[in-house]
Amino acid sequence: MLKTFRAQIKNFFDAKLPFEILEEFKPLDQELLNKKTTLFEEVNDDIVKIDINEKRTSIFIFILLIVFLLFFLFIGSTTNEGLTHPVAILINSVLSIFCIFFLIKIFIDKKAYIILNRETGMFTFPYRINKYKSYTVAFNKAIVYWVGTGGNTGNLNIDLVTQHPDEKFGGANLIAHERWYTNIWSFYVWYMDKNRPLPPGSAFDPYRQRDFERRKAEGFPKPLYRSHIPTPEATPEQQAERDNYWKDETESFTREPHSVMYAPEIHKNWRRVRHLNMDDTPVANTYFKFEFENGTIVYMKTDKEGRGVAPPKTEKFKGIQINLMDSWF
Secondary structure: OHHHHHHHHHHHHOOEOOOEEOOOOOOOOHHHHHOOOOOEEEEOOOEEEEEOOOHHHHHHHHHHHHHHHHHHHHHHHOOOOHHHOHHHHHHHHHHHHHHHHHHHHHHOOOOOEEEEEOOOOEEEEEOOOOOOOEEEEEHHHOEEEEEEOOOOOOOOOEEEEEEOOOOOOOOEEEOOOOOOHHHHHHHHHHHHOOOOOOOOOHHHHHHHHHHHHHHHHOOOOOOOOEEOOOOOOOOHHHHHHHHOOOOOOOOOOOOOOOOEEOOOOOOOOOEEEEOEOOOOOEOOOOEEEEEEOOOOEEEEEOOOOOEEEEOOOOOOEEEEEEOOOOOOO
16 A cells, blocks of 8 residues: 555656657648637747637537527426426526526637747746636746546546646646647647747648748757657758758657557556666666566656666566667757
8 A cells, every 4th residue: 555655656746748759749730720619829930829718618518508498498388387486497597597607608708828939939828727817938947747547548537737837836738639648748849849840730831941941040950859759851852951960860669569658647556766787877868678478568768867667566577678879969
């Protein structure tokens, strides 16, 4: 019991996400922006502006309430006491109040935004309690972490949350065109790394040439954040020109199709360890492969101090160090 509690505490503190492009995500296409229900109010090479007021949900609930209200009005009209019965009055009054509430949310409610400013490197997000109050901080100063419960599939109630570095209770859930939190975060980090090309997707195509010319005029400075996937230019010619300054040297390798990467929300009972070489220097930024008797394979990577995780000692597994060349950044 005590070991489980300690593991849960450790996993809580492991919830903070690094400023890295962790994995591939769905391209942001113009077709999505053209939809009336899109979350994206503005997308270009300077700003991505996301409206967090989910009016689609409010519209759905409003329609549902109207259906219920009409149903109870019909039922009430067919009874002896009709709509004057106390229960009918109570139900219809409550439904009417909720209808008015959601009607206000649809037509009057103010908009609240998440703003990624690629040009200035600033990050704006609403206050969790009062979403009409917002914070603006340097993107690399924000505290971003996952919240929720995982399970064997890791697909249950995982949200991406940000917090102001100086405000304990300030912050907001982060959303995008993806649902899984690491996909959302990878999109944010890629877009905010103004030294890389714009993220994939036709929504950014009108701005790619201008963005390339800007980076070229600046001498193609090295990326601000690490990436675990390639971030290529739009054309082979642009790629060749950038390669004279820096190249993608992503830390990647071919994994077994059924293997997974370590995730604290899934592997809750894994223990914290520090991997050291024979001379007591840390085994830094290195992948480890853990293979279990049932065929499960999990990969994990240490940080710059050699800190990482390992399966519980009660499980039977084989650990193998994967030697890869680390990226220059």
